[in-house]
Structure formats: C-alpha cells, structure tokens
Amino acid sequence: MTREPAYRQLARTLRNALVQGRYRDGVRLPTEAELADEYKVSRQTVRRAFHDLVADGLVHRVRGRGTFATHATAVTCASSARSTT
Amino acid sequence: MTREPAYRQLARTLRNALVQGRYRDGVRLPTEAELADEYKVSRQTVRRAFHDLVADGLVHRVRGRGTFATHATAVTCASSARSTT
Amino acid sequence: MTREPAYRQLARTLRNALVQGRYRDGVRLPTEAELADEYKVSRQTVRRAFHDLVADGLVHRVRGRGTFATHATAVTCASSARSTT
Amino acid sequence: MTREPAYRQLARTLRNALVQGRYRDGVRLPTEAELADEYKVSRQTVRRAFHDLVADGLVHRVRGRGTFATHATAVTCASSARSTT
DNA sequence: GTGGTCTAGACCACT
DNA sequence: GTGGTCTAGACCACT
Numbered sequence: 001m002t003r004e005p006a007y008r009q010l011a012r013t014l015r016n017a018l019v020q021g022r023y024r025d026g027v028r029l030p031t032e033a034e035l036a037d038e039y040k041v042s043r044q045t046v047r048r049a050f051h052d053l054v055a056d057g058l059v060h061r062v063r064g065r066g067t068f069a070t071h072a073t074a075v076t077c078a079s080s081a082r083s084t085t
Numbered sequence: 086m087t088r089e090p091a092y093r094q095l096a097r098t099l100r101n102a103l104v105q106g107r108y109r110d111g112v113r114l115p116t117e118a119e120l121a122d123e124y125k126v127s128r129q130t131v132r133r134a135f136h137d138l139v140a141d142g143l144v145h146r147v148r149g150r151g152t153f154a155t156h157a158t159a160v161t162c163a164s165s166a167r168s169t170t
Numbered sequence: 171m172t173r174e175p176a177y178r179q180l181a182r183t184l185r186n187a188l189v190q191g192r193y194r195d196g197v198r199l200p201t202e203a204e205l206a207d208e209y210k211v212s213r214q215t216v217r218r219a220f221h222d223l224v225a226d227g228l229v230h231r232v233r234g235r236g237t238f239a240t241h242a243t244a245v246t247c248a249s250s251a252r253s254t255t
Numbered sequence: 256m257t258r259e260p261a262y263r264q265l266a267r268t269l270r271n272a273l274v275q276g277r278y279r280d281g282v283r284l285p286t287e288a289e290l291a292d293e294y295k296v297s298r299q300t301v302r303r304a305f306h307d308l309v310a311d312g313l314v315h316r317v318r319g320r321g322t323f324a325t326h327a328t329a330v331t332c333a334s335s336a337r338s339t340t
Numbered sequence: 341g342t343g344g345t346c347t348a349g350a351c352c353a354c355t
Numbered sequence: 356g357t358g359g360t361c362t363a364g365a366c367c368a369c370t
Contacts, residue, residue, distance in 0.1 A: 031350065066349095177346090217358085316343065
C-alpha cells in the first residue's frame with residue numbers, strides 16, 4: 001500500500017500553485033531552505049519535488065540564483081504524461 | 086598654488102551630505118563604482134575620499150558589504166581637527 | 171603592509187590546533203557552518219582556510235560527510251613547501 | 256555522474272590555448288572581467304580556473320597588473336601531478 | 341584598472 | 356545535513 005512519498009506530495013502542492021498562476025512568468029520561487037522550513041521536510045525532499053517540476057517544464061533552476069517559474073507556453077508532452085501519475 | 090586634489094573635493098561634498106543628515110544612521114552609501122561614475126573620477130579617488138571620511142569617523146566600511154554612515158554621536162576629536170583643513 | 175587575510179588567520183588557528191594534536195587521527199572537525207558561525211566569517215572564508223589545510227596535508231574532506239584530521243605520517247613534500255611561507 | 260564544473264571546463268579551454276602556444280612567453284592574458292564576460296560566468300569562476308592554471312605552472316598572476324603566460328621551461332613536479340587528474 | 345578578499349545566499353552532489 | 360559550485364556585487368591592495 002506504499003503511500004505517496006513526501007516529495008510527490010510537495011510536488012503536487014507546488015504544481016497546483018504554479019498551474020493556478022501564482023509565481024507568474026519568471027518569478028522566483030521560495031528557496032529550498034524556505035520550503036523545507038515551511039513544509040517541515042528535508043531539503044532533499046524539496047529538491048526531489050523541484051526535480052519533478054523541472055521535468056514537468058514548470059520551473060527552471062539557475063545555480064547560485066534560484067528557482068523560477070517557466071512561462072506556461074513551454075509546457076511539453078512530458079509534463080502531461082507525468083501529471084497523470 | 087597646488088589646487089585641491091579631486092579626492093578632497095569629493096570628500097568635502099560627501100562630508101557635507103553626511104553632516105546635513107543625508108544617509109542617516111547605518112544607511113549604506115553609494116558604492117565606489119557608483120560614485121566614480123557619478124563624479125567622473127577613478128575609483129582610487131573615491132577610495133581616498135572615503136579614507137578621509139573614515140578617519141573623520143563619519144562612515145565605516147565593511148568588506149564585501151559596503152560603506153555605511155556612522156551615528157553622529159561617534160564623532161571624535163580627530164574628525165574636528167581634520168575638518169578644519 | 172598587506173595585513174593577513176581572515177582566511178589565513180583562521181587557517182593558522184586551525185593548523186595550530188591540528189599540529190598540537192587536537193582532532194587526533196581521523197576525527198571529524200567542526201563543519202563549515204559551525205566555524206563560520208564561531209569565527210564570524212562567511213562560509214567561503216572557512217572554505218579558503220580549509221583549502222590551505224588540505225594543501226598542507228593536515229586534513230581531508232569528504233563531500234556529504236565532513237572534514238577529517240589526516241594522520242601525521244601522511245605529510246608530503248607539498249605540505250613542507252607550503253609551511254615555509 | 257558529477258559533471259565537470261564550469262571552472263574546470265574553462266581551465267581546460269585556457270590550458271589548451273596555452274599549451275598550443277598562444278600567449279607565448281610573458282604575454283598578458285585577458286582579464287578576469289573579460290573572460291567572465293566572454294564565457295558568461297562570474298568572476299569567481301574565472302578565478303577558480305586561473306587558480307588551477309597557476310597550480311599547473313602555466314600562468315602567474317600579478318596584482319594590479321594581470322595574468323601572464325609562464326615560460327614552458329618552468330614546469331614543476333606539482334604541475335605534472337596535477338595534469339594526470 | 342588589475343587581481344585579492346570577502347559577503348550573503350542560492351542550487352548541486354553525495355551520504 | 357555535509358561539503359562543492361556558483362552568482363552578484365561589495366571593498367582592498369597594488370600599479
């Protein structure tokens with residue numbers, strides 16, 4: 001009955017926020033540390049969640065700068081496949 | 086007739102601004118690069134001017150962070166001596 | 171005059187501790203974050219100090235695990251060259 | 256997998272240029288700012304690349320003046336150790 | 341106007 | 356939760 005991993009749960013939460021239009025355009029999302037703090041999870045969990053969102057094409061990450069919302073137009077077929085999981 | 090060096094001129098300008106209460110408290114002043122640009126002088130000149138203001142006790146500088154106005158109460162005898170030059 | 175940089179000062183402090191036999195054998199040293207906190211410097215400055223100690227052969231670092239004192243016997247020619255600086 | 260860091264990539268590029276005989280003798284290389292601009296990296300990343308080349312004995316740097324190609328004859332044991340990495 | 345040091349704070353890779 | 360890389364942008368030391 002393996003229940004949903006924490007990172008998928010967090011990914012779902014963030015995906016909803018992104019799809020609903022929070023963090024429009026190239027807006028920077030909260031940092032790994034902030035999200036880890038807010039959701040009481042490890043940074044590793046946040047990273048895994050973000051990793052999924054990158055694969056979804058919903059965000060992109062820039063070393064040393066942050067994680068940014070990707071324009072809605074850039075959604076690929078990979079993301080639709082994934083979101084049905 | 087050696088005329089006033091550029092750095093003393095700039096120091097005087099900044100001193101006036103500081104004494105008149107601009108940059109109150111611990112406010113950060115413009116950076117070396119910004120002042121060099123604004124006054125059309127080299128950064129070396131800005132540095133010399135700031136060096137005088139540090140000696141006056143009007144500003145203090147923090148490596149990697151910036152130059153900050155010092156509280157008016159911290160004025161020492163060194164600054165009064167210097168300001169009569 | 172060129173005063174001693176903060177990272178060299180810290181390296182010297184740690185080197186003394188290591189040479190005097192604290193952190194014997196493969197003992198783990200404080201983390202970058204801890205030292206940054208204790209010595210009121212940035213993590214990068216701690217890293218520069220550690221970098222020197224690695225070159226000296228006094229410590230070795232393992233990603234994800236920490237920084238460890240190296241056995242005294244492992245001193246190399248590189249370290250002797252450096253210590254004469 | 257641990258992909259090659261940007262600074263090592265840049266170091267490799269510059270090493271190739273140096274070994275192939277561009278920047279002969281004591282010729283000055285581009286400045287940190289110029290390379291940062293050209294390769295779209297931060298100045299610190301350029302510095303890390305140069306740091307490796309200094310360790311290789313391929314260049315030497317003089318504060319206030321620039322970075323210079325070192326004569327090929329000055330190769331030391333430290334550099335040969337490094338180049339096998 | 342160059343290289344040297346330093347900060348604050350991101351993400352990355354590994355454990 | 357550690358060390359590794361990277362950014363952007365300050366001031367410092369030297370020429």
